[in-house]
Amino acid sequence: RKTKAACRTAVIYLCDSHEHLSEMRQTGMLPIKKLEKDAGLPRKICERHRKYIIAATEILSGDFPGLAEYLKYIKEETL
Numbered sequence: 143r144k145t146k147a148a149c150r151t152a153v154i155y156l157c158d159s160h161e162h163l164s165e166m167r168q169t170g171m172l173p174i175k176k177l178e179k180d181a182g183l184p185r186k187i188c189e190r191h192r193k194y195i196i197a198a199t200e201i202l203s204g205d206f207p208g209l210a211e212y213l214k215y216i217k218e219e220t221l
Contacts, residue, residue: 148187149195150216155181156199163203172196 155177156163162173172195174188188195201209202216 145187145191148183149191149198151181152177152183152188152195153198153202153213153216156195157203163199166196166199 156166162176165173172188172192174185174192177183177188178185198213198216200206202213
């Protein structure tokens with residue numbers, strides 16, 4: 143549960159921060175230091191689940207309604 147919550151927080155943070163989202167898309171790398179500092183997430187979790195965080199962020203911030211259905215728990219828990 144702790145890992146799932148941390149990944150969810152990272153995805154929400156990246157989707158809400160257009161600056162970090164555009165940086166991630168330009169460099170192709172997850173801004174782990176900024177997630178650690180600004181969102182207060184553990185570095186180890188961000189590094190281990192880097193691919194999941196990137197994929198979920200791209201799906202939820204892009205135009206992928208079919209795939210976004212699989213990740214609807216991320217948005218529902220924020221309401």
